Every structure is written in C-alpha cells, then in structure tokens.
Amino acid sequence: MNSQIFLQTMCNRQYWVLVIIAFLSVMGIGVVDCITGSQITFALFYLFPVVIAAWFSNKNTAIAISLFSAVTWLAVDYFLNRIYPNLLVYSWNYLSRFILLIIIALLLRALKTLLLEKHDLSREDPVTKSLNFRAFHEIAEVEVSRAIRYGYALSLAYIDVDNFKAINDTRGHDAGNKLLCAVVDAIRENLRDSDIVARVGGDEFILLLPVTDQASAQIVIAKIQNHLMSVMDKNDWPVTFSFGVLTCIENIPAIDRIIAMADHLMYSVKKGSKNGAKFMTYWNQNETDS
Structure with missing residues (x-):
C-alpha cells in the first residue's frame, strides 16, 4: 500500500x-x-x-x-x-x-x-486478454537478467490443456474460448502481482514465477491445479492439465532455453498419464528431476 x-x-x-x-x-x-x-x-x-x-x-x-x-x-x-x-x-x-x-x-x-x-493489442492475446508470447518474452528476458544479477531463483511453468480439441469439436469454439478465459482467470487468482501468465498457443500457457524456488513452485502449481480442476468440474468441461515446471538457480540460461526445457517437461507428462506436473531444477548447468 x-x-x-x-x-x-x-x-x-x-x-x-x-x-x-x-x-x-x-x-x-x-x-x-x-x-x-x-x-x-x-x-x-x-x-x-x-x-x-x-x-x-x-x-x-x-x-x-x-x-x-x-x-x-x-x-x-x-x-x-x-x-x-x-x-x-x-x-x-x-x-x-x-x-x-x-x-x-x-x-x-x-x-x-x-x-x-x-x-x-500487439501485446495481448485477443481471446483471454492475457499477455501474448511476444510480450511475455520481453518481460521474461528482463526477469532472467534480474535473477542473474541478484542471484535469486526463478521458475517457469509450461501448461497444456489436455483434450481441449474435444471441447471445440463437440461444443464449438465459443465454448472453447470460454474455457480458455476461465483457465487464465483461475491461474491469475493464485498468482502474485509479480508473476505473469501468457497464452502462447491454442491451448498452451506459460507462467513466470520470479524469486521462486522449486519448493515454492510446487506449492503454487498445486494450488493452480486444484483451482483449475474445480472450475472445470463446475462447468462440466472434461479436460485436465499437464504442467512442466523448471526452476533455475545458478547460471540461468536464456529465456528461450528455459521455455524449451519446460515445454519438454510438459510433453513428457502428456505422453504419460497426462493430468500431472513434472518438476526439474536447473542448477549450475546440472538438471535435477523432481
């Protein structure tokens, strides 16, 4: 205040x-x-x-x-x-x-x-009103530089909506857009002012969590997962969510590398049972799964 x-x-x-x-x-x-x-x-x-x-x-x-x-x-x-x-x-x-x-x-x-x-408009996703990838990338680059300068941890989560195509196919694109907006609203309710969310694909989202180690990221992601599933159940939307979460501690790589690693983690969840989260820590150029 x-x-x-x-x-x-x-x-x-x-x-x-x-x-x-x-x-x-x-x-x-x-x-x-x-x-x-x-x-x-x-x-x-x-x-x-x-x-x-x-x-x-x-x-x-x-x-x-x-x-x-x-x-x-x-x-x-x-x-x-x-x-x-x-x-x-x-x-x-x-x-x-x-x-x-x-x-x-x-x-x-x-x-x-x-x-x-x-x-x-050039920085905003027209459907969810969240940031688009371009705007997210600009902000994330600044946050990565700040994390490197001051030596704090930074976490990034890549999220995919499982079975989203079925919503568009059976209920129409208006229902799909409504679902996407509900996803962004649910995520925002569990974020701090310093955290950012962006839509980067049809049903894919990125979260940037500055000054967040893996333990803190796990708590935040668990809250988001529970809230998202509550909203989906309430609206009778038969979808789930796959999360790939990367925490960087030292020798933080470029933002494109961070996004790529988080994306890879997310796809490993989707190739498995879906509806889950996989965490990894990038520390001094070493990668530790969790």
Missing part, C-alpha cells in the same frame, strides 16, 4: 510540474513575442506548450493550455497594437486561434490513444 501511495504521489508531482512548465512556457513565448515586435511572428511557438500538454497530460489540461496560449497570443497583439478596431474581426481572430489550438490538442490526444491501444 505504501509503495502504491508513493507512486501515486510521484505521478501527481510529475503532472503538476508538467502543467507549471507548460504555463511558464506560454508566458515566456509571450514575453519574447513582445520583445521581438511585430516584424517576427511567433505563431508557431504557441503550439509547442499545447503539443506538450496534449501528449503528456490529459485532455482538460491540454484545453486549458490552449485557452491560455490563445489569451496570451491576444494580449501580445494588444500590446503591439495589432488589434483590429472592428469587434467582429477581433472576435473572429481570437476564436480562430483558440479553435485551431484546441483541434491540434484533441487530434494529438486521439493519436496517442490510438497508438496506445495498438501497442496494447
């Missing part, structure tokens, strides 16, 4: 620092515009604070900066005697500038939102 409050406080401070910088920038541009006189136009520079506010803050702040920029622009015109005596012309010029700044701010906000959504 304390860390969450700290992060929230830091975000609020960064937001207000950005707002202050944007307002001061507009004022500075206005002062320079006055000093240089009427021969040099600073119209373009009034856009910069608006662009910064639109991209790095929220919509309301961007609108406020746009309004302040338009007012400052107008004040400079008044100071330099660039105000037309005709009230209609005066009003039109002011509204045109303000509307232009607002449009640019809103377009930038829309562009940023679109880019963020596109980025999220």
